[in-house]
Amino acid sequence: MQFKTLICAVLVLLLNRPAQADHQVDICIYGGSSAGVIAAYTAKKAGHSVLLIEPGKHLGGLTSGGLGYTDIGNKYAIRGLSLEFYRQIGRHYGKFEQWIFEPHVAESLFTDYVQRAKLQVLYQHRIVAADKENGRIKSIRLEANGTTVNVSAKMFIDCTYEGDLMAKAGVSYTVGREANDVYNETYNGVQLLDGHQIPDGVDPYKVPGDPSSGLLWGISPATLQPKGSGDKLVQAYNYRICLTNDPANMVPITRPDNYDPARYDLLARLVKAQPQRTKLNDYFIWSRMPNNKTDINNRNGFSTDMIGANYEYPEADYKKRAEIIKAHEDYTKGLLYFFATDPRAPKPAQEEMRKWGYPKDEYTDNGHWSPQLYIREARRMVGAYVMTQANCTGKEVVQDGVGMAAYTMDSHNTQRIVIEKNGKKMVKNEGNVEVGGFPPYPVSYRALIPKAEECKNLLVPVCLSASHIAYGSIRMEPVFMALAQASAVAAHEAIAGNVSVQEVDAAKISSTLRNNPLADGRNGDILIDNSDKPQLEGSWKTEKGRGSYGPDMLTATANAKATFRPAIRKAGRYSIYVYYPHLKTNASVMNVKVLAGKKEHAVPIKRDEITVVGQTSGEWVKLGTFNLKKGEGSAVEISAGNSEDGVVIADAVLFVPEKR
Template identity: 75%
Template structure:
């Protein structure tokens, strides 16, 4: 696939010039996030008339906005069009699938979905009102540069990060953190932990030791509340920063608007408090992307997170949000400039950052800066079912799952405050939680719909119904895309049967997603995972949970064992076969694999040194080859551990990908 840098402004101009005063469609998707594009495409492929409305000027949300180092958790959780998106990313870079990428590559793919779907997109159309009647949205009104545009639809899908349509429709929601006793959780509410934290002893006052001098910038005056107590505070936002060290593709880091070095005084004190931390990676998660670029994220006590400066964002009007967004942009650009120029920055760190600049070929219509603030959490619906910590850890398993999540329960810091410890006042961050170790789990269909009686024709796959800490696990871009697809399938069923979204059968949604994973009738992959498929085993295989497995667990043996993956092939044809290879320290030097198809038998030794796992994924698919496989169950893949006992041989998952779909 060739990737072109598409100019969103062109689409914007066309959209505004051809905007009608009134639109009437089957499905209106509000919010052009990654979930929004996938939802609109899915609904259109189901034969529905669709309108995608984006209040800003760009599509793809965080996926095109710099988050190229994908938060995934476990690949097993991602299916359908969401997985196909990362397969297309892979094809662009010459791989089967890839989860790290440049922003413009993602933008090109989303524009392709719009083109292939053939649905119109309205850019810079901002929601003003939602009119309801008899518990359903009848129409919404949009402000398009001063012009009022009206949209009526049978079903609406809110794919914004903020939940604006949900709120305008009068659906119940919450903002902030619940106390632990609300849903019998342990990781919700106030949490003063060690992650991304200041060391003890960093003075919080403008004049060290003098409370009367006032607090340094970025510290709030709130007292530390009881552990686990709830509040309306929101975890920090930031930008996922795309820079480059290619001199031929670089715009220098210069002094930004409203630069104020006093904002970074705490960082200067942090340098003094930890003199052995002197590199960029000590203060930023500096993830490398293809073609000499980055996806930079928050790290340590003071970094790209603008802690405590977003509390008003969720409920704010568009003008106030723009101010908050600009404050975050000024802060972040100022942070980069401070690190590049201030004499208090450690010399090794400063020498490193001077090699970087903004990429000329990214965000060409937005000053080479991401147009998407990382809105990690805003409103959360209080829907027909509320996902909680118990769902994440598997203590409670829903039976109406239409998608899966797999990431750690993750919350960034929520406030920066003063605590008194060992006779001294010092600055600390509060709110960071990172608790994982659980397998993929289902996300309830009821968490995507309002409570019965509130709104009968609205689906909410992004600001879904979840507690703060459960949302921290679910809120990942691949999951949003998968849930966007699920809501579009549900929308189609609701229209076909003329029923409220609350009456849609989740099992039917799940069945359609399994039968038609790419939304256009193409044949899906045949996946065989050891935990869910019938695997023929010989010898002593042990079941190992987690540790980089695909799904819940994997089979592991050191010697004298065989595992046979025998798929049921519905259609004769060429299939490319892949073996899942987990990221383990004690993998065998060579995994012996045999592929048998008809009378042909091929040995494919997989060498540990040849498998490179990229990004946050727990393992990698290794291509075994392309084979002509007859209909039926005669073909198989055999994984064996010899008699040497040199490391673990793993039998986890095998996938058969049809070459002609």
């Protein structure tokens, strides 16, 4: 009896003790996006136990999900492991770095990061709750095929596009567009502008001129609100579509699930209204990728953006999100099928579309269709600091930057509505904004962390704290990766100092990123920008504008020389590159000389031999590989000849160690 009593007592104790976490680590990263992989890799290389959780089946998010035509803004803004990723892409294709690539190539690189760091990854685990204690997340609860899994950690990083961990932790966030007066902005809120717009005069009704017949599919009955007013509407989502025109690698475009040609009645009217637009490039941004593939994006008034179909997505449960994702897939496949088969499509575009199909070697476990919907914007944290339009344009510059952004303030359309103009009802898209022209700018560390009273051990590099329009500039995949690396460094510092994320010194994060850019102790590149004040002879002008590496560049037309002199910390072989702003330089030959010890090497750069691809207006041109001694005895000279040679640029020089 005594033994049975003892057994019962033990069982009671076991049943009533606090639930123990199934996983206990130093740092937990939720979301296997490009940012999530980089954060996990960085944290592991810092010596921590790390768990990476991916709600789906694939790593890399949108970077491996079809967005191969990388949105950069300015290469100067991309550093550390983010830049190294695109260098690895370049090595795959036999180049120094490359910003356009196939989806499976990107995913293989993210998988390689996981394998090299020996990271533990949980796939198809979705967060259902977060338990907090004394202002810290103690553990999160996950659901996986009916099984509950608990994870406790010292630090958490939310790398999802939706901010699900952030929301479960009770951190403040917003959805939609702020009114302009909230942060003293001009491009937030309602904006009825000309970009990706439907031309005047396109009738919105099923029976033209008859409101009683109802609106065509995809048109909202909402009333246009005053310019700059706020709302909860979310900019449109779409798929970045990968197709191929290689017959040996092609799955034909066929009638998709739930196809309804009425969904494209407005498109048919648009085709009639603009008879001059007959090519696929008039209706899609049809960017070519390596190996006969594409990254297709939205263009003009009716395209891949499923405007107005995503409002519920940010805060929806998983079932509703799955329905919204499926609706976007059906719509997008239906759009391709419309162009391939519907007699209302422009004939030249139809002939083009019939040459394309889904690639057999992409998304092989998902019917050759991307598993990643482009979630351009969902929740946005309202954190310790909110990035705004003033930060993008340089009117307000933060002093605690731990990464940079550089892209245009970009919002896709949020709604398709009916307006009245000159006494006539017509359909218009609303919400598109594309405002750029500013140099790279720093992103505040405080924008990555919640307010101290809300959570002390969470970092949010993807759904970071920014207004709608500022987020439109920051929300680029290379920037997410860079901010994720900074977040992992911050998590390390918080653990090492036994402090909250709010108490971590941003300057220390920046120092670590600068001194250990690849997170594993390898030597980084030596970059000398024109802003680093090279030695100048003759007449050089500082010029801002598109094409420069960084905020500006130096220009000269005759009898001028700029000498870029690095401080070599370790003797060895270095590959040397000079940045060539192709859109600005009009000299047929740029005279460049490398000084390596007592030897001089003349390396003329011929304009006609430079090919610039992707969303960048410049390219790194290799001058060669040289033995360089420690110290400041080496240099690169860029010179302008006579005035007939045209404008010569001195912008940036890069020294890449052969042995890291």
